[in-house]
Amino acid sequence: MRNKGKKSKHAAATFLKRFLQHPGRIGSVAPSSKFLAHAMLSQVDWDNAINIAELGAGTGVFTRDIVKLARPDANILVFEIDVSLRKLIKEEHPDHKGLKLYSDAQKLEEVMRENNIESFDYIISSLPFTVLPHEMSENILNAVNKTLSPDGRFIAYQYSRIMKHKLCEKFRDIKSKYVLLNIPPAFVFNCGK
Numbered sequence: 001m002r003n004k005g006k007k008s009k010h011a012a013a014t015f016l017k018r019f020l021q022h023p024g025r026i027g028s029v030a031p032s033s034k035f036l037a038h039a040m041l042s043q044v045d046w047d048n049a050i051n052i053a054e055l056g057a058g059t060g061v062f063t064r065d066i067v068k069l070a071r072p073d074a075n076i077l078v079f080e081i082d083v084s085l086r087k088l089i090k091e092e093h094p095d096h097k098g099l100k101l102y103s104d105a106q107k108l109e110e111v112m113r114e115n116n117i118e119s120f121d122y123i124i125s126s127l128p129f130t131v132l133p134h135e136m137s138e139n140i141l142n143a144v145n146k147t148l149s150p151d152g153r154f155i156a157y158q159y160s161r162i163m164k165h166k167l168c169e170k171f172r173d174i175k176s177k178y179v180l181l182n183i184p185p186a187f188v189f190n191c192g193k
Contacts (some may be wrong), residue, residue: 032126032157033063035181039188040155041065042126049121053112053147054078055140056127060089066124068127073116075099079105106136108143119149124167125156129163137166143171145193154191159184167191 021097040062044052046069056061057079057080066076067102076099080086086101093099102111112120129137135176144154153165154171164187169192179186 013190014032019142031057031059032059033179033182035067036157036179036186036188037062039177039179040157041069043153043155043188043190044069044122044124046070049074051117051122051149052077053108053120053123053193055108055123055125055144056080057089060085060092062126063089063099064092064122067093067099070098072098073166075115076100077102077111077115077117079103079108079111081105081127106143108137108140109145112147119152120147121152123152123154125154128155129156129158129166130160140165141170148193150193152192155188156191157186159186161187164189 049070050073052066052070052074054062054066054076057078062080063078064078070076076096078089078099079102080089081103083103087104092102100115108123125138125144128139132140148154156167161176164174164176167189171193173192175190177188179188
């Protein structure tokens, strides 16, 4: 238990350091809360989720729960651009066969094909779309739309409702909820085709 606390403090310190170095890439001063993780991941049908992508994994707060909740035969493709944060996730899950790490979420389609995945059942995102360059946001959202199965879900959180208009352009079915117990509070968007 003490070791888990040390890991958590180390992860939080690494996250803050990376935020200070690259605020436009990290997008927040603190990792997501357990309340935000629950709000996001409770919307996944874990019994039927075979192909899952996580975008912007950070220190692996959601990754940890995804690994615990996913079926043993699930493919879990995790994208994190920051090499130090990716290293933290790799060290925490060295033996998980279904989990693979990648750097660039813009290559979602390419990575999906490399792994012989037809489409994703769920794409879970922590990417800070409002601070990413416009072209990068567009590339990622277009890739999400192309790679999501017809009944798949894109679940993303943002710190404002600014992205709702953009999500409405890409998806037909959008549900949202507000999570107050997070730093800062966040909007969770659950989007389907």
